[in-house]
Amino acid sequence: MMRKKQKEVRDPEQIEKILRRARVGRLATNGADGYPYITPVNFVYFRGKIYFHCAPAGEKLDNIERDGRVCFAIDLPLAYLDTAYEPTASACAVTQLYQSVLIRGRAEQVDGLEEKAAVLNALMASHEGVADYADIAPDTPALALCTVVAIDIESLTAKAGLAQGKGAAEVEKIRRYLLARGLPGDLEAAALLG
Amino acid sequence: MMRKKQKEVRDPEQIEKILRRARVGRLATNGADGYPYITPVNFVYFRGKIYFHCAPAGEKLDNIERDGRVCFAIDLPLAYLDTAYEPTASACAVTQLYQSVLIRGRAEQVDGLEEKAAVLNALMASHEGVADYADIAPDTPALALCTVVAIDIESLTAKAGLAQGKGAAEVEKIRRYLLARGLPGDLEAAALLG
Numbered sequence: 001m002m003r004k005k006q007k008e009v010r011d012p013e014q015i016e017k018i019l020r021r022a023r024v025g026r027l028a029t030n031g032a033d034g035y036p037y038i039t040p041v042n043f044v045y046f047r048g049k050i051y052f053h054c055a056p057a058g059e060k061l062d063n064i065e066r067d068g069r070v071c072f073a074i075d076l077p078l079a080y081l082d083t084a085y086e087p088t089a090s091a092c093a094v095t096q097l098y099q100s101v102l103i104r105g106r107a108e109q110v111d112g113l114e115e116k117a118a119v120l121n122a123l124m125a126s127h128e129g130v131a132d133y134a135d136i137a138p139d140t141p142a143l144a145l146c147t148v149v150a151i152d153i154e155s156l157t158a159k160a161g162l163a164q165g166k167g168a169a170e171v172e173k174i175r176r177y178l179l180a181r182g183l184p185g186d187l188e189a190a191a192l193l194g
Numbered sequence: 195m196m197r198k199k200q201k202e203v204r205d206p207e208q209i210e211k212i213l214r215r216a217r218v219g220r221l222a223t224n225g226a227d228g229y230p231y232i233t234p235v236n237f238v239y240f241r242g243k244i245y246f247h248c249a250p251a252g253e254k255l256d257n258i259e260r261d262g263r264v265c266f267a268i269d270l271p272l273a274y275l276d277t278a279y280e281p282t283a284s285a286c287a288v289t290q291l292y293q294s295v296l297i298r299g300r301a302e303q304v305d306g307l308e309e310k311a312a313v314l315n316a317l318m319a320s321h322e323g324v325a326d327y328a329d330i331a332p333d334t335p336a337l338a339l340c341t342v343v344a345i346d347i348e349s350l351t352a353k354a355g356l357a358q359g360k361g362a363a364e365v366e367k368i369r370r371y372l373l374a375r376g377l378p379g380d381l382e383a384a385a386l387l388g
Contacts, residue, residue, distance in 0.1 A: 028222040028230035035298045036222035036230035038267035073232035
């Protein structure tokens with residue numbers, strides 16, 4: 001349920017762009033002690049699911065085996081509009097520009113070697129600067145020892161706390177502020193079009 | 195419970211440094227639907243607690259009112275050692291260098307105006323580049339409308355997936371890799387001493 005409808009992102013292409021731009025997401029599982037449990041994971045959005053690779057034992061896997069219900073969150077902080085942006089701002093006026101995706105789903109370990117190899121190769125390919133790695137074949141012996149988890153997406157919402165609803169002068173001011181901080185052009189474009 | 199003891203950070207000063215360096219943390223609450231629920235928040239570590247400021251209504255606050263048990267996670271990704279670091283690396287050998295803190299605690303809204311004002315001022319002061327903001331006084335009318343949440347820390351563990359246990363030649367290689375990517379000196383020092 002989203003409170004601020006103005007910030008909702010509905011365009012599937014834009015949502016996919018956020019999913020592909022993020023390298024780290026946070027996974028929350030239900031802990032045995034009644035507390036939720038958060039783990040940051042390097043992930044890839046692949047074939048409509050969230051996949052990550054992790055150690056073969058640990059609290060996160062124990063939690064998933066006991067209760068597959070998870071939350072997976074991606075947030076891309078874009079810029080912090082502080083007093084350098086608005087010198088007269090008080091603490092209440094400071095704003096974080098961001099894009100985020102929130103997923104509820106079911107997590108489970110992937111057993112198939114074909115799927116595991118495809119996921120690991122997709123993970124590598126999704127990470128910038130990693131181009132000439134050695135491809136993993138489904139019959140690689142180490143693959144059986146690798147743990148790969150898939151999150152089957154049950155619901156997804158995306159938000160952008162950006163320049164929506166602001167006037168042209170304000171948008172131009174934000175654009176100059178971002179450019180002065182060397183923020184990437186595509187992020188800037190996403191911010192202003194978001 | 196931490197599986198990899200080698201990665202544990204026990205020095206309170208180093209833990210506090212991680213808490214003070216991070217600007218964004220992720221809060222997980224227990225959702226009414228049985229799924230955990232993650233929200234990124236701008237926070238401050240102040241007087242031994244985690245504090246954040248949020249909208250006066252929403253799923254996160256509803257969850258906290260129903261069940262105060264939360265998880266709060268901070269992770270500082272430092273660098274990704276990919277094939278630019280190790281050209282022959284396969285997908286299994288790629289490593290993320292990071293520092294992280296995981297907290298379990300009880301969250302509740304702060305009602306006192308003195309505490310709220312102190313927290314908001316600490317939030318502003320903790321954010322780099324925000325020096326000359328207007329201080330908020332406890333009698334500021336808007337303060338009553340501001341929502342501030344405190345997390346009482348029940349347990350805390352910190353980890354550093356850095357250069358521990360590596361030989362001098364490998365540490366020197368990581369140092370050069372970080373420097374070539376313009377990573378800040380203090381982060382680099384933390385990485386190599388961590």
